[in-house]
Amino acid sequence: MKNNIFTVMKKELLRFFGDRRMLLAIFLPGVLIYLIYTLMGDAMMSGLMPDEETSYTVQIEELPESVEMLLTASSGGFSYVTVEDPMTAVANQELDLYVVFPADFDAKVAALEVPGVELYYHSASMTSSTAYSLFTSLLDGYESMLANRFDVNADLGKTYDLASAEDTTGMLFSMLMPMLLIMLMFSGCMAVAPESIAGEKERGTIATLLVTPIRRSELAIGKIAALSIISLLSGLCSFFGVLFALPNLMGGEMDGMIDANIYGMSDYAWILGVILTTILVFVSLISILSALAASVKEASSMISPLMILVTLVGLSGMFGTATSTWVYFIPVYNSVQCISGIFSLAYQPAHIVITMVVNCVVAGIFVFVLTKLFNSERVMFKK
Amino acid sequence: MELALQATGLKKTFTLSAKQQKLEKTKNKKKVAVNGLSFDAYRGEIFGLLGPNGAGKTTTLRMIATLIRPDEGDITVDGLSVVKDPGGVRGRIGFLTSELKLEDFFTPDYLYDFFSELHGVDPKLRAARKKQLFEQFGIDKFAGVKVANLSTGMKQKASLVISVAHDPDIIIFDEPTNGLDVLTAKVVTDFLLELKERGKTVIVSTHIFSLVEKICDRVGIIIDGKMVACDALAAVCDGKSLEDRFFDLYLANETQRGGAAE
Numbered sequence: 001m002k003n004n005i006f007t008v009m010k011k012e013l014l015r016f017f018g019d020r021r022m023l024l025a026i027f028l029p030g031v032l033i034y035l036i037y038t039l040m041g042d043a044m045m046s047g048l049m050p051d052e053e054t055s056y057t058v059q060i061e062e063l064p065e066s067v068e069m070l071l072t073a074s075s076g077g078f079s080y081v082t083v084e085d086p087m088t089a090v091a092n093q094e095l096d097l098y099v100v101f102p103a104d105f106d107a108k109v110a111a112l113e114v115p116g117v118e119l120y121y122h123s124a125s126m127t128s129s130t131a132y133s134l135f136t137s138l139l140d141g142y143e144s145m146l147a148n149r150f151d152v153n154a155d156l157g158k159t160y161d162l163a164s165a166e167d168t169t170g171m172l173f174s175m176l177m178p179m180l181l182i183m184l185m186f187s188g189c190m191a192v193a194p195e196s197i198a199g200e201k202e203r204g205t206i207a208t209l210l211v212t213p214i215r216r217s218e219l220a221i222g223k224i225a226a227l228s229i230i231s232l233l234s235g236l237c238s239f240f241g242v243l244f245a246l247p248n249l250m251g252g253e254m255d256g257m258i259d260a261n262i263y264g265m266s267d268y269a270w271i272l273g274v275i276l277t278t279i280l281v282f283v284s285l286i287s288i289l290s291a292l293a294a295s296v297k298e299a300s301s302m303i304s305p306l307m308i309l310v311t312l313v314g315l316s317g318m319f320g321t322a323t324s325t326w327v328y329f330i331p332v333y334n335s336v337q338c339i340s341g342i343f344s345l346a347y348q349p350a351h352i353v354i355t356m357v358v359n360c361v362v363a364g365i366f367v368f369v370l371t372k373l374f375n376s377e378r379v380m381f382k383k
Numbered sequence: 384m385e386l387a388l389q390a391t392g393l394k395k396t397f398t399l400s401a402k403q404q405k406l407e408k409t410k411n412k413k414k415v416a417v418n419g420l421s422f423d424a425y426r427g428e429i430f431g432l433l434g435p436n437g438a439g440k441t442t443t444l445r446m447i448a449t450l451i452r453p454d455e456g457d458i459t460v461d462g463l464s465v466v467k468d469p470g471g472v473r474g475r476i477g478f479l480t481s482e483l484k485l486e487d488f489f490t491p492d493y494l495y496d497f498f499s500e501l502h503g504v505d506p507k508l509r510a511a512r513k514k515q516l517f518e519q520f521g522i523d524k525f526a527g528v529k530v531a532n533l534s535t536g537m538k539q540k541a542s543l544v545i546s547v548a549h550d551p552d553i554i555i556f557d558e559p560t561n562g563l564d565v566l567t568a569k570v571v572t573d574f575l576l577e578l579k580e581r582g583k584t585v586i587v588s589t590h591i592f593s594l595v596e597k598i599c600d601r602v603g604i605i606i607d608g609k610m611v612a613c614d615a616l617a618a619v620c621d622g623k624s625l626e627d628r629f630f631d632l633y634l635a636n637e638t639q640r641g642g643a644a645e
Contacts, residue, residue: 007500015488204484208542211448211483212501213474377451 004214008222009229012196016230025191026230029184030237037245044249055079056096056131059086064105070142078131090120096131097121109146166262166345172246174344178317178336180242181235185275186310188234189282192227194299197290201380216374220287220367227283228276235275262345270342270352277359278335282310284366291373291380328354331362384425387553387584388447392456393420395442416442418608419456424586424601426552429579431599431616432588433629439608440588441480444557447586448478460553474502479546480557481539487531491522491541494530495548502549509548516544520570536567543571553584560594572598592626604629606636 016022055077063071071078081095089095098120102108108115117139121132153160200206209219286303293299313332317340328334334355341347373379395417399407407414417439424430432440445451447458449469457464463471485494492513499509517523520540525533533541539562547554559575560568575585575598589595595602596616602625603613611632612619620628 003503004501007497011489011497014493015486019488200486203486204482205486207450208483208485208498208545209501210450211473211476211478212498213470213503214501215470381450 004218005222005225008209008214008219009226012223012226013229015196016192016226022192022195026188026234027237029187029234030239030241032241033180033184033238034241034245037242038248041245041248054127054130056127056134057081057094058097058099058131058135059083059089059095060099060101062101062103062105063099064101066106066109067101067139067142070138074138078135087120090122090128093122093125093128096125096128097135099135169262170344170346174340174342175318176246177242177343178339179311179314181239181275181339182278182314182317182332182336183307183311184238184242185231185235185279186282186307188238189227189231189279189286190300190303190307191234192230193283193286194290194293194296194303196223196227197287198293198296198299201291201293202295206380210374210380217367217371219374220370224280224284224287224363224367224370227287228279231279231283232276235279236272239271239275263343267342267345270347270349271339273356274335274338274342274352277356277363278332280363281331281335281359281366284363284370287370288366288373291370325351325354329358331359334358384428386423387426388424388458388460388586390423390443390447390456390458391421393417393443393446393453393458394455395439395446395451396454415608417446417453420605420608420610421456422603422610422613424553424584426584427579427582428600429575429585429587429598431595431602432586432605433590433592433595433602433625434588434605435590435633438605440590440605441557442608443605444478444480444555444586444588447472447555448476449473450478474549475551475553477547477549477551477554478557479543479555479559481561482557483542483546485530485538485542485545488529490527490529491517491533491545492526494541495545498545499548504549512548512550516547519574520544535562536564539563539567540570543574547578551583553586554578556585556587558589559587560589560591592624592629596625604632606633607640609636611636 016026056079058078059081078097083089083095086095086098090098100118100120102115102117105115105117119132119135122128123132197206200209210216285306286299289302289306290296290299293302310332314336316333317336320340322328322337327337328351334351338347338352338355341351394415397414397416399409399412399414403414404410404412420439420443422430432443434440442451446453446465447460449465449472452466457466458472459465460472461475463475465472485491489497495513495517496509499513504512514523517526520543522537522541522544525537525541530538530541554575556575559571563571572594575587578585579598579600587594587599599616601613601615602619604611604619612628616625619625623631
């Protein structure tokens with residue numbers, strides 16, 4: 001009995017690991033997520049940081065001494081020019097900014113009058129609008145300096161945000177991880193199970209297996225075990241892709257605040273347990289649908305609505321972790337809650353154990369159903 | 384003569400879908416594919432099931448192979464019932480039809496080992512048998528080529544070799560020479576005769592008269608799911624050619640049906 005299961009598993013694993021296209025389908029999502037999130041993080045960061053290289057052409061009329069001092073002190077990257085018709089030059093995007101100060105600006109400011117400054121810019125030009133906002137913030141800074149009554153968080157040497165890196169990471173990961181992981185796990189299972197069951201049915205190769213003395217249950221267990229191993233690898237690849245990519249994605253906003261190292265070995269062990277048992281549920285469920293379908297195409301269209309449902313359940317992880325015990329008896333939802341709980345470092349091991357047991361029982365029932373389907377001539381030889 | 388396989392009162396009905404009803408031009412939801420079929424096959428003989436398309440030959444063979452279950456009746460293979468002990472029956476038979484395909488991704492070499500393992504063949508015996516069969520069928524040169532890249536004839540030969548990997552005592556072939564070129568067909572028929580020489584029971588289904596005349600010891604003629612004649616080839620032919628005899632039986636059956644309808 002064990003031997004046959006092992007033989008079937010070995011064949012399935014060879015089938016997937018020997019096929020480059022299949023390998024790509026399994027491991028690409030994790031790698032892509034890492035690359036895409038890292039690139040997105042980089043892009044966001046560079047968007048936030050001023051570019052040192054760019055210089056903006058500005059023409060300034062009646063530049064007051066005070067502002068001149070500020071401009072010299074700042075590293076704004078302005079280069080000063082004089083053109084004949086500055087307004088037209090800005091409109092033609094030949095000049096980035098045209099600033100007109102009133103005469104004796106400094107004297108008016110000292111006399112508590114409110115002089116107006118005019119800044120002409122071109123909102124459709126990237127350099128012009130950046131020059132405009134740089135200059136505006138410079139003037140705003142000067143204005144608030146003049147009227148300084150009190151400071152907020154002025155001590156640069158102090159840390160005012162008292163959330164630890166653990167708290168921030170926990171919050172972020174527990175919000176994003178459940179949905180990402182559930183979706184990636186499901187698509188990992190979807191990449192292999194229909195091919196292995198509906199595909200074999202479609203090509204007529206499963207009948208060749210069914211005329212051997214192998215028991216239908218051995219075939220079901222062997223297939224599900226092999227598909228689970230492949231999906232687990234795919235799931236883990238995606239998991240680490242997300243784990244390493246999230247700090248990169250958020251790096252721009254929360255530098256140093258996101259740190260995946262806050263999780264210990266036991267946290268990872270729990271996560272692995274939840275991922276593994278969830279994959280067993282997914283693989284066996286998708287296998288049943290694949291056995292009912294006559295072709296890979298039909299299987300895919302049967303599974304698509306399920307994918308939407310699973311995504312919705314995954315979204316529920318965004319709204320915190322459930323505390324009542326009974327929710328951990330609902331398959332898939334329990335996994336989402338566990339993942340959310342583990343990443344926020346606020347979980348009860350009992351809940352996770354319930355989840356894993358429930359998932360295993362559900363997978364067991366599905367294996368039984370699959371065995372029945374393999375035994376049914378109407379299902380297996382439907383044209 | 385030692386009984387190897389006995390079919391008694393086999394009946395199999397299929398439910399037709401709306402689409403199939405249209406194709407078959409019938410309003411009946413049920414189609415009786417096999418209706419009270421009985422026959423025996425003995426050790427060391429080639430038994431032929433002869434009949435037109437749709438007569439119920441393939442359905443009968445599928446019931447022997449335990450792929451489908453008879454609604455009524457039973458088949459015993461070496462004393463084991465296909466209804467009560469399908470697993471045991473599968474261990475004793477080799478079944479080959481064009482419906483059973485080999486996975487394109489693997490090589491004949493790997494698939495031979497894989498199916499041998501599922502049949503529980505001893506690894507040493509397996510290697511010796513594989514070498515001999517691969518040489519006999521000329522697969523040895525293509526043993527490492529993926530099935531997808533093999534020619535149709537080579538695929539068929541690989542399927543045949545793999546279906547007898549466990550050296551079964553009873554071999555069932557559905558349309559054994561269909562779609563094969565003359566050379567491959569000859570290799571296959573020679574192999575069937577060789578199996579018979581070795582004391583195996585071979586059951587073939589076909590609609591080719593010449594094949595039956597050439598290799599079969601006994602023949603059963605199936606028309607409309609019923610066995611209309613079943614005996615030694617010479618007895619069935621009764622001095623006529625098999626083809627003439629078949630049409631006599633066919634016409635008699637049609638007349639009978641016409642009479643029954645009236």
